[in-house]
Amino acid sequence: MTSSYLELVCPAGTPAALRTAIDAGADTVYCGFRDCTNARNYPGLNFDQDEMAEGVAYAHERGRKVLVAINTFPRAGDEKPWHQAVDNAANAGADAVILADLGVLDYATRRHPSLRRHLSVQASAANALSVQFYRDHFDVKRVVLPRVLSVEDVASLIQETGMETEVFAFGSVGPMSEGRCFLSSYITGLSPTSEGACAPASHVAYKKEGGCTKSCLGNVTLNQFGKDEPAAYPTPCKGRYMALDHSSYLFEEPIGLNAIDILPQLKAAGVTALKIEGRQRSRAYVAQVVSAFRKALDGLALGIAPTVANDLKQIAEGGQETFGAYKKGWR
Amino acid sequence: MMRHSFILCFPMPMDHLPAPLSRLALSVIPTHLLQRMIDLLVRRMQQSHPRLFQNLTRLNAAVVRIEPTDLPHSFMLSYGSGAMSVTLVQGSDLPCDACVRGKLASLLDMLEGRIDGDMMFFSRDIDITGDTSAIVGLRNTLDREEINLLDDVASLCGPLAVPARKALGLVSRVAERLQNRLAEMYETRHPAPANTHKSEAANDVLRAEVKTLKKRLAKFEVRQKQREAISS
Structure with missing residues (x-):
């Protein structure tokens, strides 16, 4: 199931960001409830039930959609918050829920069969067998693909499965097996996949030492930045570690994914929707990124290659950009 | 913030409280008077942004010091557990849970949702220390609300809010132009030594x-x- 129109799916960490995203040209907005059921469970972020219903109404009045991310994994014997979140999303009139856990998918399929189900990137379904499994067992309509596939990989997966796909267009590079990364929990004791926060703010500290700033998670120093050196998020995957007497970013450099220059290739690959990451970012970020992608997509729909000034570099992590796995230049 | 200053050079309707005017006011008004004005502004904002205050009370109690690096004062923001206050302080030896430092213009841009806090963090334009969850909670809670300080300050004038807003806009434009002229004059008389570090960095890029x-x-x-x- 592919479409010639690329749907722009945008983040909203707050009701104000939802309105900003829609006003800036988002086709669809995704957001989550204010608890551990979504993978951006940070203080002050997310929606309560009333705010969700208001957000859905705001979007629907303007012909746009709202997807609710319920994409963490329930703790054994404590499924209720996740079931409640699915019920609340349905009651709020959400257009779809974005799920990752098998049990939550099963619950949603049985209790709300008419509520559209998308597979979260947290399920890490990166091959045809996996995608078909979720489609066949839970009637999943769309899969959000992990950021480990090249454009050619994406095209062949779509061809093989015939599934609607949503791919990341802007945000983190995310080379890890998403939904299965436990680096942060080794340090904090809190699981990102159940608590909804990788490197929870309660365990992060920045310390000044001389002219440098140290970022620490728990009692582990992750990084040290010189006065004018770009900073990175305080997550273990973006730490700078010593190996063979040399310090380097072993897992991932502080660099942002930006696919705005390869939109024609993604469209040609049969992608249905583009996802902008950043529910934890401000509405200023949402306005800037969504506007840039809207302009590029409108140009693409008219058959014009994206020629918008790509000034998103400064807002990307570390002030740098890459195509990530879409173009595996290291091969 | 060059971008900010550049925008303000044009004779456009002022839709936000400009940093130079705020900086001037915060630098010259006596502390006790400024504190009274801040108390009034906080009370006004409680009326105009009830949801903001409701959301602040949902956070864990914390004291965050907001430290504009180009001002003689700092602001101790105390929130959570049902109470909220802003206290003007001088010096930085009072205990707090966390601290945010940056130029006033950057802090105002963040408060009014014109600029992304993470971007300011990546570029090191703001600096944070202490309890990160207090800062993240505060930042996210403020970003939920569409705040316009110019409107809130003008509304302190009651029925004269509209003319006050216009007057603030006019004064700020004059202050901005004056500042630009002064900066130009200074640059003409004191040609800046090349910022070798930055130009080297630019060359590297x-x-x-x-x-x-x-x-x-x-x-x-x-x-x-x-x-x-x-x-072939």
Whole structure:
């Protein structure tokens, strides 16, 4: 199931960001409830039930959609918050829920069969067998693909499965097996996949030492930045570690994914929707990124290659950009 | 914030409280008077942004020091557990849970949702220390609300809010122009020594871009030759 129109799916960490995203040209907005059921469970972020219903109404009045991310994994014997979140999303009139856990998918399929189900990137379904499994067992309509596939990989997966796909267009590079990364929990004791926060703010500290700033998670120093050196998020995957007497970013450099220059290739690959990451970012970020992608997509729909000034570099992590796995230049 | 200053150079309707005017006011008004004005502004904002205050009370109690690096004062923001207050302080030895430092213009841009806090963090334009969850909670809670300080300050004038807003806009434009003129005069008389660090950094970036472009060009040339070979 592919479409010639690329749907722009945008983040909203707050009701104000939802309105900003829609006003800036988002086709669809995704957001989550204010608890551990979504993978951006940070203080002050997310929606309560009333705010969700208001957000859905705001979007629907303007012909746009709202997807609710319920994409963490329930703790054994404590499924209720996740079931409640699915019920609340349905009651709020959400257009779809974005799920990752098998049990939550099963619950949603049985209790709300008419509520559209998308597979979260947290399920890490990166091959045809996996995608078909979720489609066949839970009637999943769309899969959000992990950021480990090249454009050619994406095209062949779509061809093989015939599934609607949503791919990341802007945000983190995310080379890890998403939904299965436990680096942060080794340090904090809190699981990102159940608590909804990788490197929870309660365990992060920045310390000044001389002219440098140290970022620490728990009692582990992750990084040290010189006065004018770009900073990175305080997550273990973006730490700078010593190996063979040399310090380097072993897992991932502080660099942002930006696919705005390869939109024609993604469209040609049969992608249905583009996802902008950043529910934890401000509405200023949402306005800037969504506007840039809207302009590029409108140009693409008219058959014009994206020629918008790509000034998103400064807002990307570390002030740098890459195509990530879409173009595996290291091969 | 060059971008900010540049925008303000134009005679446009002022839709936000400009940093130079705020900086001037916060620097010259006596502390006790300023504190009274802040108390009034907080009370006004409680009326105009009830949801903001409701959301602040949902956070864990914390005291965050907001430290504009270009002002003689700092602001101790106390929130959570049902109470909220802003206290003007001088010096930085009072205990707090967390601290945010940056230029006033950057802090105002963040407060009013014009600029992304993470971007300011990546570029090191703001600095944070202490309890990160207090800062993240505060930042996210403020970003939920569409705040316009110019409107809130003008509304303190009651029925004269509209003319006050216009007057603030006029004064701020004059202050901005004056500041730009002064900056130009200063630059003319004191040609700035080249910021070798930054220009070196810029050169590095340009060198890296040229290197990347050369690589891409080489790849294109190889592909072109392959295509030509195939077609011939």
